[in-house]
Amino acid sequence: MLASKKHTRQALSLADKKRICEISQLLVKSTHQQVADEFNKTAERSVQRLMVTKTLREKDKWLAMDESQLGRKRMRGGKFEALEHALSLYLQEARAQGARLSDSLLTAHAERLRAEHNIKDSEFKISNGWVQNFKRRHSIRMHSAHHGGMHVNHGDPDDAKVGDLSFLKLASSIDTTDTPSSPSATPSHLSGIHQLIVDGGFKPSDVFHYDEHVLYYGTPASSLAKSMEQAPSRHRPRRRMLLGLLTNVVGDTPMVSCVQDVVTSHVFADMYAADFVDTHPHAHMTKAIFTKFILHINTVLAVQEPPRRILCFLDASPCHAISMEGHMSTICGMRTVELSHMLLAFLPPRVPPHLTPLGAGLTTYFHLQFKITLLKWLLSDTTSPSTSERRTMTVSQQQVQTMLWVAQMWKTIPPSIAKTSWRQSQWLPPSWVQAWEHDDVVGEVEPMAESLMAQAQSTYKELHALYHGASLKEDDEDHAPPPSPSSWAESPPDESEDAVVAPTVCQALDAAHQVLTFMEQHPVVFTHDDVAALLGVANRISGFDYQKDPPTQ
Missing domain, CATH: 1.20.5 (Single alpha-helices involved in coiled-coils or other helix-helix interfaces)
Known part of the structure; x- marks a missing residue:
């Protein structure tokens, strides 16, 4: 008789426990089994409902974990936790007052606390090894200089970990007063963005911007039934899709959320492996849909090797109001929400769209590419010798085809367009801009982006002239060129005022x-x-x- 296979018990890592607690917070009124199912979708190992129940009993403890501790299997505190807690609070207060932190300051105050707690020297030796372990346990970073109310790290390179968010603990003590970096005052939101990027130690590939974009995808009247052709423009079907567009500075990690205006979801083959599809009867973004999309992105980042942390800027819309108790703070004048692999930073109110990366040219180029693709498809359909043999698309087919086009085109946005849009928005820290100015390769990005934008605008006008005529109809709002708020994305003027109107x-x-x-x-x-x-x-x-x-x- 064959012996049964022995199953060894595998403990959850601290990162897994924290992610289980985050899933429980994001999925409101969910059962423990539903939390386990959501976790198992992307985790390397599966968890049972009982394990989720045990983890959620100490939810506050796991959610309060420092990022530097998430790689461990177990939570091990120091022998004298009360002393360490008091020492950690003292160092935070000292940093908030602008004091220069050092090992000598830490050691001196630890000796005073040892005496206050009546601990013998023989029981607690403040050695160099204990000092280093204490700093690692409590994510203490030594700083030798400060600038603009926020400290800059010049110490051990190991302390300058990319994406280290330990500075968020000081959110309540950070001076949020805007300090212009040059004689010409900059918008208040820019200084906060620059500080948050630099002091967080983020790389260009880990800084993202998210915003919603409405896309009208209804087939033009000329390709619908004759009864529709004769109908006024206000009676034509104007189907729309809400897109949640997300991209980083270098343009190598675009993600998209598609919200349809139907009730039944469509299933796609991974949607290019990093996309999210949901439905709403009126194609509106809701808090529930946005929460699921953010949870999806956080999961994608968690399963990457190595796991990735990003900073994502977004507007403070009510549908973006994720409730994360214990993980919400204010830093650099912006409200933030911290997930296991994402830091959401909400922009202050009334930031003009053209002063954001997506609004500075990215969505304009994306909109042009979609219209070009649609017009090419429609023109290829005119080759049929008989009107009855032309291809027709039902509403459901239009939705599927549009979403596939959207996923493909957003994935293929040229990096030069993304980099130029970020630079035009002035969101890049001055140190990044100065470094880019001395890079010959980066210097070619902006001319390349301008050339691509001009080519897209020219192609759109030519295809529109072939299908609709040289001039755009006033009532054809759905197929007019998108607005170009940025100077580099403006349409070139017509060479002749007396342009010939071509028969379509x-x-x-x-x-x-x-x-x-x-x-x-x-x-x-x-x-x-x-x-x-x-x-x-x-x-x-x-x-x-x-x-x-x-x-x-």
Whole structure:
């Protein structure tokens, strides 16, 4: 008889316990089994409901864990926890008052606390090893200089870990007064953004911006039924999709959240492995949908090797109000929420959209690319010789196709567009901008972005002229070029005020089809050669190149 396989018990790491508690907070009114199921979707090992129950009994303890301790399996405190707690509070107060922290200051106060707690020298020796372990346990970083009310690390390189958020403990003691970095005063939100990026030790690839963007994807009236063609623009179907767009400074980690205006969800094959799809009857972002999207991103970051921490800026919309007790603070004048692998930083009210990275050109380029893709698809559909044979898309098919286009195009946004948009928004810290100015490769990014934007605008105008005519109709709001608030993304002026209005390809083909139908109804008058000649003309119209053969007056 074969012996049964022995299962060894595996303890949860501190990071796993903290993530279980975060999932429980984010999934309001969820059962412990639902929390376990959500955790098991991406975890390397599965947990049972009982393990979740035991973990949540000490939820406050695990949620209060320092980031430097999450790599451990167990929580081990010092032998004299009361003394260490008092020493940690003293160092935080000293730092808040602008004092220069050092090992000698730490040792001196530890000796005073040892005497106050009546601890013998033989029982508690304040050795160099204990000092280093104490700093690691309590995420104490020694600073030798301060600037603008926030300290800058010049000590041990090991202390300057990328994404180290231990400074968030000092949120209540940080001076949030805006200090302009130059004689010309900068907007108040920029100084806070710069401080949060630099003092957090984040790299360009770990700094993100998130915002919602409305996309109208309804098929133009010219490709719908004739009854719709005759309807006023206000009666045409204007289907829209709400996109939650997320990207970083270097443009190598774009993520998108698609919110449809239907009730039934569509299932996609990973949606390029890092996207999120949900539905709402009115295509509005809600607190529940946004919370699930943020939880999805946090999980994606947790399973990466090595695990990744990011800083994400977003506006303080009511639908973004995630409730995380014990993890909310104010730093650099911005409200923050700390997750296990994300720090959400909410912008102050009334920040102009064109002064944000997404609004400084990214969404303009994305909107142009979507319209170009849609127009190319519609123009390729005009090659059918018979109107009845043209491809038609149901509303559900339009939604699926649009979401696939959105995922593909947002994934392929050129990094030069992202970098230029971030630079135009002035969100980059001055030290980053100065370093980029001395980099020859980075110096070529902005001209490349301007060239790509101009090319996209030119392509859109040409395709629009082919399908709709050279001039945009006033009532065709859904297919007009998106606004370009940034100077580098502005459309070039027309060379001639008397631009020729070209007959559209669809109008010419429809006329040819009507003539063909008339000829087929009168076979006595028209021969097969006449029909073949007209079909040849229709084929040449469908392949008409407006660039090479512009219409003449």
